[in-house]
Amino acid sequence: MKRFTLQIGIALSGMVLLFSGCNQGGNAANGALSSSAAEKVYVAPGEQDEFYAFLxxxxxxxxxxxxxxxxxxxxxxxxxxxxxxxxxxxxxxxxxxxxxxxxxxxxxxxxxxxxxxxxxxxxxxxxxxxxxxxxxxxxxxxxxxxxxxxxxxxxxxxxxxxxxxxxxxxxxxxxxxxxxxxxxxxxxxxxxxxxxxxxxxxxxxxxxxxxxxxxxxxxxxxxxxxxxxxxxxxxxxxxxxxxxxxxxxxxxxxxxxxxxxxxxxxxxxxxxxxxxxxxxxxxxxxxxxxxxxxxxxxxxxxxxxxxxxxxxxxxxxxxxxxxxxxxxxxxxxxxxxxxxxxxxxxxxxxxxxxxxxxxxxxxxxxxxxxxxxxxxxxxxxxxxxxxxxxxxxxxxxxxxxxxxxxxxxxxxxxxxxxxxxxxxxxxxxxxxxxxxxxxxxxxxxxxxxxxxxxxxxxxxxxxxxxxxxxxxxxxxxxxxxxxxxxxxxxxxxxxxxxxxxxxxxxxxxxxxxSKKIYRLDENNHPYSIKSPVDARVEREGKDVHIYMSTIRSHFTPDNIEGIKVGDRVYFHVTNHEQDFDVPHGFAAIGANTSEILVMPGQTKTIVWEPKQVGVWPFYCTDFCSALHQEMQGYVRVSPTNSSIELSWSVGE
Amino acid sequence: MKKASILMILGPLFLLGLYIFPLWNIMLGAPQYPDPLGMNIHIDGIRGVNEFDIQNIDGLNHYIGMRTLPKDEDMWEFSAFPIIVAVMIAIGVIIGLAGFFRRINYKWFLGWFFLMSVLGVMGMYDFNEWMVDYGTNLDPNAIMKLTNPDGSPISYKPPLFGHVKMLNFDVTSLPATGAWLMFVGMTLTLLAGYFGWKNTKSGHVIKPLET
Structure with missing residues (x-):
């Protein structure tokens, strides 16, 4: 009796093995098929693709x-x-x-x-x-x-x-x-x-x-x-x-x-x-x-x-x-x-x-x-x-x-x-x-x-x-x-x-x-500055040119006074970073244009035409560092007939 | 003694490598720097591993109030070291030649090795002192003032040898090619001393100075 039970036991377990074997086989076949498509397109985190496609x-x-x-x-x-x-x-x-x-x-x-x-x-x-x-x-x-x-x-x-x-x-x-x-x-x-x-x-x-x-x-x-x-x-x-x-x-x-x-x-x-x-x-x-x-x-x-x-x-x-x-x-x-x-x-x-x-x-x-x-x-x-x-x-x-x-x-x-x-x-x-x-x-x-x-x-x-x-x-x-x-x-x-x-x-x-940065020493933009020391503001009639630099995480200059309603203000922003993937952005309140994203070593210019008297902020739009939120500045806009002289500064 | 002398001539020449290759290398990797920033310390100044690394290291360090890395002219060491190394090479080669022509014995070889070792240790000590100052003498108006659990300010001193985790950065400091060449050269002079001593003991060379 004991021996018989054992035999049944063996037979049953054999069948279980057989069935589970079948089952596993079936799953494996499906799994292999469905996973192979996934694996073929899966580019693991940190890995890069095999081809570029330009659509x-x-x-x-x-x-x-x-x-x-x-x-x-x-x-x-x-x-x-x-x-x-x-x-x-x-x-x-x-x-x-x-x-x-x-x-x-x-x-x-x-x-x-x-x-x-x-x-x-x-x-x-x-x-x-x-x-x-x-x-x-x-x-x-x-x-x-x-x-x-x-x-x-x-x-x-x-x-x-x-x-x-x-x-x-x-x-x-x-x-x-x-x-x-x-x-x-x-x-x-x-x-x-x-x-x-x-x-x-x-x-x-x-x-x-x-x-x-x-x-x-x-x-x-x-x-x-x-x-x-x-x-x-x-x-x-x-x-x-x-x-x-x-x-x-x-x-x-x-x-x-x-x-x-x-x-x-x-x-x-x-x-x-x-x-x-x-x-x-x-x-x-x-x-x-x-x-x-x-x-x-x-x-x-x-x-x-x-x-x-x-x-x-x-x-x-x-x-x-x-x-x-x-x-x-x-x-x-x-x-x-x-x-x-x-x-x-x-x-x-x-x-x-x-x-x-x-x-x-x-x-x-x-x-x-x-x-x-x-x-x-x-x-x-x-x-x-x-x-x-x-x-x-x-x-x-x-x-x-x-x-x-x-x-x-x-x-x-x-x-x-x-x-x-x-x-x-x-x-x-x-x-x-x-x-x-x-x-x-x-x-x-x-x-x-x-x-x-x-x-x-x-x-x-x-x-x-x-x-x-x-x-x-x-x-x-x-x-x-x-x-x-x-x-x-x-x-x-x-x-x-x-x-x-x-x-x-x-x-x-x-x-x-693929370029990582633009070299600042090869930047021949007529309104670029090679050092924050050269940052300045110049007026030519109604046109005001601001030669501005950015580096983590401040603008030079970041306080500008002497702008008047009706002026046409050119922000010439040079990004002084020479580090891969550290752009700075620039946006000014009320600009009728867009922001600019300035790549390391690059100069870009955006025009701002203030229409209202006041003190108006500008800021960096690209999260550039832990102090990105602090990367901001102010422009004082005075009435058209104001006699306030142009002045600019940073950190004073 | 000839063999020993040839080693003694060759050994100091390996120090010429210091004029080409860096003595020490410090790499700074972080999650956002998969390509780590790095500086190579040469006997005549600090250079970036990649062109803009020094500028970028300085840029990061300003947050925690570290001074900018010294320019060549900012530290006396960068003008003194090349001269000291040149003098030591010259002396070493002269000693080797003198040994070759049996003017002096092996003790001069060991003497050169000893002097070079003392200078090397002094150089390392000096380098370490600078790193302590660089890593702890911080701007009181630093943007980020971080402290240890006991309230003392964090030291940003890079390790002299090995790896340290510093905020988000993994800092690894190791001897570089120039130093390895120097070690090889110094080992050769030590071997020169050893072979010279062995020769003397076995009586192959008899009082060369008396000839």
Whole structure:
């Protein structure tokens, strides 16, 4: 009996072991799966991300910097929009950056970041972005992560097929989405057809300083030039622009621009045109556009107006411009890492059209034309075609590459990312996005050397992805692991503004070059002071200049008397810290501007126009030390007719 | 004796390192200073480990009323030490050469070592005295006046050797390359003395001074 009980006992415990074993096995399998996605995006406290991602802010006008794979946002870089956080566009030094031929513009719609390249690979010097609304291209330094230069684009409107660079950053390119009369003139809108033009602008980039200068504008037929990408490798020297509205409709384009079965990808041999203009070709045209440059040594921007631009009639340069028929209002116009394939994503189509560069050259050679548009040869569709990806999705928009022979295309209407193979044109995998994905980004995905580990899908619609915040929400993005055969959804994070496009690169490309401070001994700002001893107040009529220094934790001077109602007071604040991450802020009561955040070694100026008699405080807005609360001062404002002399002091 | 003399010539030459490398190093790390601030103490002055460290250490120290770190011209030691070290190197090399040509015996080697040790200890004592003054002679109007539980003011004297926790800072003070080279050099002269003594005992060298 005893023995029998023992046996049952053993048997039961065996079953328990068996069951618990099963149970554990099941849990472990689930756990491993669910935790692996978490582990892949988990960047432990104190650790840093593997990639930088620069997402356009769309209607925020600014550029945002994220880390991948964590999806953490590190910085919002003000570019086209005033940014009271730092005083960008409010400070005297940065206001000139936002000057245009239309005057001071405090906002724009920023779309397409592109990192500078050398030999078709990311070099991490600058990132270029476009302002869509009032056509401009900006250059952002990747050592200071600040906007350094903005150039306005004349003869353009809806600057959308823009801020893409050639493979040695010879040019940054800006194309027109809303064709307009060139030059602008008073004319009936319904005479659009044949009269409006689309300018494709090639902006020369100085290899050392990155300074931009318009080299030439190709004045194309009045289509809508939607997106563009450079040729690379074998196709270096060419640039490809997708077009829609080849119908040249000026009203209800939703319908009227969607009638043609095929629109075009325009192929521009920019090397040929460059040679043409270098030999004196092209027509100089009067123009008026702003060129704004920020100088890191003076911490100041200057705006100059340029008065002429060189235009090129494409029909005057034989063999330079061709049109590749592409179905259904193509949006994305992407070139694979080898430069052989040009992918046209017809946004009203189910399929993706792939053109072959070699076929294109052969068709040009053999003059396989299907006619001309305004004198520009239209190549035969079948001759140029390399293949069609029968995707099974709807609404392809944008394709990037992993460098391993795969392409990834977003489908807006069917809300998914589709992975397919170059050359076989076969779909390998598809994953849903949440929801209605616009663009995607693989670090280096628009270069000869992609880093095909993650893809980020940037969506237009958020709905229920996050805790609700009323009718208006941030957009959502998803990150997928693409290192395996199948894509794996890892993470979902909100993005700021409306990202239309992004560029990414390995963290190591930028990390070491990121500036920590500005050197005070290299500060050439005309109103900077190198020592608090030089702090002073000077009056020039109604203008009062205060040369002020900050160091933890006081202003010099912090008591100022002799200011009068009606004065225009310039606070020139120099931050004397030379320690990493010790900015000081400055704000004065009743200022009609913003605060300024002054980085170590930097000088910034904000204008204050006191309207009331009294003693008014100012203070440091950035928690700089344990004595930050004490970092404040007073300005005595006397009546306009007062005879009180200017005086200033600290610690007296 | 030749071997011993060569060591005696080489040993003092290691002190030349003091003109290039710091003698001592003090690092100050804190939660908000993941890259610690640091100062290197050379025989001719105090330098920041990174360019702006001295300025930033002074900036922090002003809260607790410490004086700014001395400039080269503020302390006599920074002009005297380079001369003293140069003289000692010269004497050491001359003694070594004299030993090599059998003009003097090993006792001179040990004598040099002894003198250098005394000077070294005096230097350390002097350095420590300065640190006591620097860390305790505080501005009575300091922004933060912190006291020990018994009411006496906190001393901010950095340790001469080793690690101390001071408010939010971890302060580590250790000999640096220059000092290690000096120790190696002095050890060589001690060995020179030892080999010289052994030689004399075994009778290889007979009264070199009488030749």
């Amino acid at each position: 356009s802010g769309g209607y925020s006008g600014n550029l945002t910097v994220y880390g991948l794979p964590s999806g953490r946002m590190f910085k919002e870089i003000p570019v086209f929009s005033q940014f009271p956080t730092s005083g960008y566009g409010y400070s005297e030094e940065t206001k000139p950056l936002l000057i245009t031929s239309h005057g001071f513009i405090p906002w724009d719609d920023l779309h397409h970041p592109d990192i500078s390249q050398t030999n078709g690979e990311l070099d991490g010097r600058w990132i270029f972005v476009n302002g869509n609304n009032t056509p401009r291209i900006a250059r952002v330094s990747l050592s200071t992560f600040e906007t350094e230069e903005i150039i306005e684009i004349p003869n353009s409107a809806g600057n959308h097929s823009s801020s893409f660079i050639t493979e040695n950053t010879e040019y940054v390119v800006a194309g027109t989405r809303f064709s307009v009369p060139v030059p602008q003139r008073d004319m009936p809108i319904n005479e659009y057809k044949g009269n409006f033009k689309g300018a494709l602008t090639f902006i020369n980039v100085d290899p050392e300083h990155g300074h931009m200068d318009i080299k030439f504008q190709v004045i194309m037929p009045g289509f809508n030039y939607d997106l563009s990408h450079p040729g690379r490798g074998k196709s270096h020297g060419w640039f490809f622009f997708s077009t829609y509205n080849t119908e040249e409709a000026s009203t209800l384009q939703e319908v009227n621009a969607s009638q043609n079965d095929k629109d075009f990808i325009a192929a521009i041999n920019w090397k040929k045109i460059e040679e043409y203009v270098n030999n004196g070709g092209g027509t100089e045209m009067p123009a008026n556009y702003a060129h704004n440059v920020y100088d890191e040594s003076t911490h100041m921007a200057r705006s100059t107006m340029k008065k002429k631009v060189l235009t090129v009639d494409p029909t005057k340069v034989p063999g330079a411009v061709f049109l590749l028929p592409t179905p259904k209002s193509p949006h994305g116009c992407d070139v694979d890492p080898s430069g052989q394939y040009i992918i046209g994503a017809g946004k009203l189509s189910a399929d993706i059209t792939v053109h072959s560069f070699d076929n294109m050259l052969a068709a040009i050679e053999a003059e396989k034309y299907d006619g001309y548009a305004y004198g520009i040869p239209i190549l035969n569709f079948e001759e140029v075609l390399a293949g069609v990806v029968k995707s099974g999705g709807l609404g392809p928009l944008h394709t990037e590459f992993d460098g391993k022979g795969n392409a990834y295309t977003t489908f807006f209407i069917s809300s998914e990312v589709v992975k397919w193979q170059l050359e076989t044109w076969q779909v390998v995998d598809r994953k849903p996005t949440f929801y209605s994905v616009g663009h995607l980004m693989i670090p280096g995905g628009n270069s000869r050397k992609p880093f095909g580990k993650y893809v980020v899908a940037m969506n237009k619609i958020t709905k229920d992805r996050y805790l609700p915040t009323g009718p208006e929400m941030e957009h959502s993005a998803q990150i997928y692991d693409i290192s395996g055969e199948k894509m794996e959804l890892l993470y979902d994070f909100p993005t700021h503004g409306e990202p239309h496009y992004a560029a990414g690169c390995p963290a190591d490309l930028l990390r070491q070059n």
